[in-house]
Every structure is written in structure tokens, then in C-alpha cells.
Amino acid sequence: MSRIIVITSGKGGVGKTTVTSNLGAAIANLGRKVALVDADFGLRNLDLLLGLEERVVYTALDVLAGECRLAQALVKDKRLNGLVLLPAAQNRNKESVEPEQMKTIITALAKGYDYIIVDSPAGIELGFRNSIVAAKEALIVTTPEIAAVRDADRVIGLLEAEGVSKINLIVNRIKPHMIEENKMMSVEDVLELLGVPLIGVIPDNEAVIVSTNKGEPLILGDPGSLPALAFKNIAQRLEGEKVPFLNFASDQGNILTKLRRIFGG
């Protein structure tokens, strides 16, 4: 049985697309077949982050219009065996896709892949509904900011109402020195409010921006970096392994080096 997972947040710019591309690559790196679906019609950029932009020929809309077969629209990542992308159309009206159509595509994809990971657009409108329609699981991405957490809470409520009950949380852009100085919400604060299980913590790190700009997922471009490790851990946890959480305790507010166990297990 393949797993259909939506990456969503409510608030924009918190790292959904970053998580989708890097987590997708990390899971493929474990030997799984992974299809990434860009559900951000109108503002596609998953292809950019994956460095696959130049190879996009067809999009999900062409598949729906019957202009190509699903297999033709999938862009294979040559660097990582098993990783493919189904691009979204950039130029068309984003209202032109209906949840039912999205479901058809994702259900078809599920026949050939272990993981279908859907990158949802910000907001809770049609694009959001398109991206959750076929999902069995959700990964909520939030940053430790009140507005992002509030929106995450809203989205969790909507997902629960839609019957998506397997919901895990990723807290992105953690800045340890700010938490230490009590200037930022801690992961515990976020967890306590949202009340869904934590599956990963990703530090705010330059390596993420570098990899974004190069169009190279961290697992390929900078596998030794802290965020690469964080994504690898999330991939393993999705696979059911118990991996201790990283603690990015800063040395007197210095670089994030120290790894320590927090949250037992």
C-alpha cells in the first residue's frame, strides 16, 4: 500500500516546498519510489527547488486535458533513482482543477509509487482542498511563530474534519539561540498547543538556502549538514524507525553544532 502524504501549513512561506523536495529526496535515498506532486497551481516552484525546471514538458493539467499520459508528465530525477515529480501548470488559472480530478491523478500515481507526497499551496481555499482530497496522512509544517502556529492549528482542524487523522508535525526554522534567550517559541510550546505528534525539527540554516538556489536537495548537495540530517531522520521516522530528535543547542549562541538527545526516544 502506498502512502499519500500532504505537506501543508496554512500560512505561506514556512517551508512546505522545501520540506517536500528535501524529504522526498531523503525517502528516495532510502530506496523507496517517491512521486512528488506540486499542487501549488499558479505558483509552482517545486520543480525549481528540485533543479528539474528545465526538464518539465507536461504538467498535471495536460494529463487532465488528455494531452499526454500520466507517465509522460512525470519528470524523473536522474540523480536519485525512484524520485519523480508531477509538475503543476504555472500559467493557467488555478481554479481550473477540481478536487475530484486531483483525486483521480493521485490514485493513479499510487499504483506505481511507495510514497505520493503532495506540496500544498498556502491558504485553505480550493488549492488546499485539491491537495488534501486524496491524502491519508498529513505533515504540518510550521515555524515557531504565533501566526504560523495559529494557522497550523486551523489546518489541523480542517484535516480532522475531512477525516485525515494521521497528522504529524514538523517545526521548521528553529533558532536555538533565540529560544534560549526566550525570544522564540520553543518546540515544546508549539507541541503543547497543537497536540499532534512531532516527527521532525529543522534548524534555520544557510545550507537550506544554498541548496534551494542550486536546485539540489540537501541529501545530494550537502549530506553532512544539520538540516540534511534532520530530513534524513524524518524519512526514517516515516519508515517506522525510532530516531532520537536532534537538539541544536548553541554554544553560547554560536553555531549550531552540538547534537544532543532531547525528547526521549
Next chain:
Amino acid sequence: MIIEPGVSMDETIEDASASHLVGFCSQVQIKIEDNRVLLILPTAEEMPLELPWSEIWQEIKYLVKQREQSWPANAAVCLVVGDRLIDNRQLQSVEEVLTEAKLRLSAIRTSRRQTAVAAATAGYSVEQNLLPNPLSLFDVPPPSTEPVEMLAEPLYLKNTVRSGLEVRHPGTIIILGDVNPGGTVIAAGDVFVWGRLRGMAHAGARGNQMSQIMALQMEFTQLRIANSVARPPQKLPHNFVPEIAFMSKTGINLARASDFMKTHSFLLSEDCWVKKN
């Protein structure tokens, strides 16, 4: 014995805009009657600000899911729509939600001709009623000053009221779970939160000053009782005890919940709670 942390009444709503707070509008209700489920939509009168159908539909969905365990599979449902105009598509969308919850839409109760026609065409049995909404407990929206005696049965919710969700009920609301920031609970009666209250709670939303709000942890963004509003104190305590919010002579106050009823009584002449000597 009694702690009354500095919750001050910030403002009392006195102008005309208050009426929408007090003229409480009930939303969708579910009742079980004679072995069938009544799904009652608010009448146009109860909804001064017309809600879009998508929101009513969302709410039906939410409520049905909430109460899933309260009826046998395949139970019949009567949709009570009062004077509301319901078209074929809307009926269909309700049917879909009900089917998902293993319920069966069997009848439509309406006082409106077009709705009756739509329902009959779609093959449902139609119960026509001449009264606006015979099942509403509040046929006439009460004037703001009259406390309302008749309340609906309490609404019991066993989950978190998350951001963006607004729970309204023309009776007392009991929540086993948290009310998160951005979540709203509005009751004509009391509000019980067996958890943390971090969002907004409004008790006595139809004007009853006797109504109270109780929570294991009071961390609200705003409290309202009848037509008074309170914001949280500047400093939240570190150790929370269950507290009760009530109308005192000076506005909304907080007290430790455990001994409240021993130490306070409601003075009808003053229309507020006072300390017993």
C-alpha cells in the same frame, strides 16, 4: 480564600452594535426525536448575518461527525429547514455528508414552497409547516435585557476547538479538550472547558448575566458574559487552578472554581453575583 486576579472589565458594549452579540443566533442543531435524527438549520430570523451555504454545510459536517456515535447505523434523518430556501444541489450535499456518517436523509420539514418542491422532486418526503420554525426554542429573538429561561440541552464536545472554529449553541456548552487561540465558543448558557481556555468564550450570549465560564486553565484571549467583555490580566499566573468567570457589580471577575458556589450568590435585584458574608 477567594482569589480574584486582576481581570478588569475593559468595556461594556452599550451601543446598538451590541445587539448582534446579544441577539443570539443559533446555528445548526441536532436532536434525536422518536427514533430519528432531526438536523435543524437556523431560520433566516436567527441568522441576521446570512451565512454562506458552504459554512452551514461545513457545520453540518462537523456536527454530524461529532455525534457519530449517538445513533444507530442507517438512522433516518429529517432535515428541518424552516423558511430557508434550499435547492437541489444543497440537498444533495447534505445527503452526501449524512451517507458518510451512515445516516439516511428521509424527510425535509419546511415552511417554504420552493424548498418543498425541490425536496419532493428529489424524492424526499416533505413535512410542511406553517410556523416559521416549530422546533426552534427561540421563536422570537428576545430583547437584550430579558434573561432567557429556556435553554437548549447542553452541547457536549469531546475535542479541541482549534483556531478558526466557532462553536455556537443556544444552551450550555461543555468541552472536554482545549479551546485554542483563535477558537471561539459562544453559548446562551454557561461555558465549561475541561482543559485550557486560550481562545474566546462567550457565556450568556443572549443577555443572561447569571451565565458563567469555567476552565481548568484560564488563558483566554477574551471573555464575554452577556454584553460585557474582559481581556486577560497583564500577567498570567504560573500555577493555574480551575477558575470561574462571572458577572460582579464591577464587571467580569475571576474566582477559584472550587468554592465559588459557597462564597457567592446571584442577586436578582442587581443582576450580578455578589460575595456572601
